[in-house]
Amino acid sequence: xxxxxxxxxxxxxxxxxxxxxxxxxxxxxxxxxxxxxxxxxxxxxxxxxxxxxxxxxxxxxxxxxxxxxxxxxxxxxxxxxxxxxxxxxxxxxxxxxxxxxxxxxxxxxxxxxxxxxxxxxxxxxxxxxxxxx
Amino acid sequence: xxxxxxxxxxxxxxxxxxxxxxxxxxxxxxxxxxxxxxxxxxxxx
Numbered sequence: 500x501x502x503x504x505x506x507x508x509x510x511x512x513x514x515x516x517x518x519x520x521x522x523x524x525x526x527x528x529x530x531x532x533x534x535x536x537x538x539x540x541x542x543x544x545x546x547x548x549x550x551x552x553x554x555x556x557x558x559x560x561x562x563x564x565x566x567x568x569x570x571x572x573x574x575x576x577x578x579x580x581x582x583x584x585x586x587x588x589x590x591x592x593x594x595x596x597x598x599x600x601x602x603x604x605x606x607x608x609x610x611x612x613x614x615x616x617x618x619x620x621x622x623x624x625x626x627x628x629x630x631x632x
Numbered sequence: 633x634x635x636x637x638x639x640x641x642x643x644x645x646x647x648x649x650x651x652x653x654x655x656x657x658x659x660x661x662x663x664x665x666x667x668x669x670x671x672x673x674x675x676x677x
Contacts, residue, residue: 503669506667507666507667508666508667508668508669509663509666509667509668509669510668510669510670510671511658511663511668511669511670511671512671512673513647513649513670513671513672513673514652514673515672515673515675516675518652518653518654521652522652525673526652534651534658535651535652535653536647536649536650536651536652536657536658537649537650537651537652538649538672543645543647543649544672545634545635546635546645546646547635547637547638547645547647547672548634548635548636548637548638549637549672552674584675585675586675587674587675588674589671589672589673589674590637590671590672591669591670591671591672592637592638592644592669592670592671592672593667593668593669593670594644594660594663594667594668594670595667596664596665596666596667597664598643598644598660598661598664599641599642599643599644600638600639600640600641600642600643600644601640601667602640603637603638603639603640603642605637606674609674618669619669622667622668622669623667625667626666626667
């Protein structure tokens with residue numbers, strides 16, 4: 500985070516689940532210093548071209564049986580949540596001060612994420628280039 | 633029709649979403665002049 504702040508940059512995280520679930524699960528016990536925003540109907544995910552995992556990639560993911568069993572137990576006595584989509588993938592982007600995309604990495608699969616260092620380097624480069632990009 | 637993700641050099645698509653804590657919202661156009669890492673998390677399952 501120090502390098503991001505030194506470059507005058509900012510991190511924004513987008514989640515697509517109910518705020519209470521995010522706070523109780525993903526962010527449980529975590530102090531997040533940057534903005535976290537919610538796209539519950541995934542309309543912004545769609546407008547950024549983010550994909551859904553194929554059924555094949557879902558069942559070949561390591562640990563999928565345990566995940567599936569856990570999800571089944573958790574949701575056994577509840578109706579399916581609106582907008583719920585376990586196959587929704589994410590992605591990482593770096594946006595230059597000009598408003599143009601400096602790095603574009605939509606996820607191709609569940610574990611497809613760029614290294615943090617790659618994102619920080621792209622942010623530093625974008626910050627240096629300013630509105631020239 | 634399925635949209636594709638913006639490529640390097642493309643204008644960033646719009647983004648205006650409420651904050652998780654309910655304290656307001658974030659609009660991408662309000663963050664101009666700063667470089668930004670925008671991370672979309674996959675569904676937590």
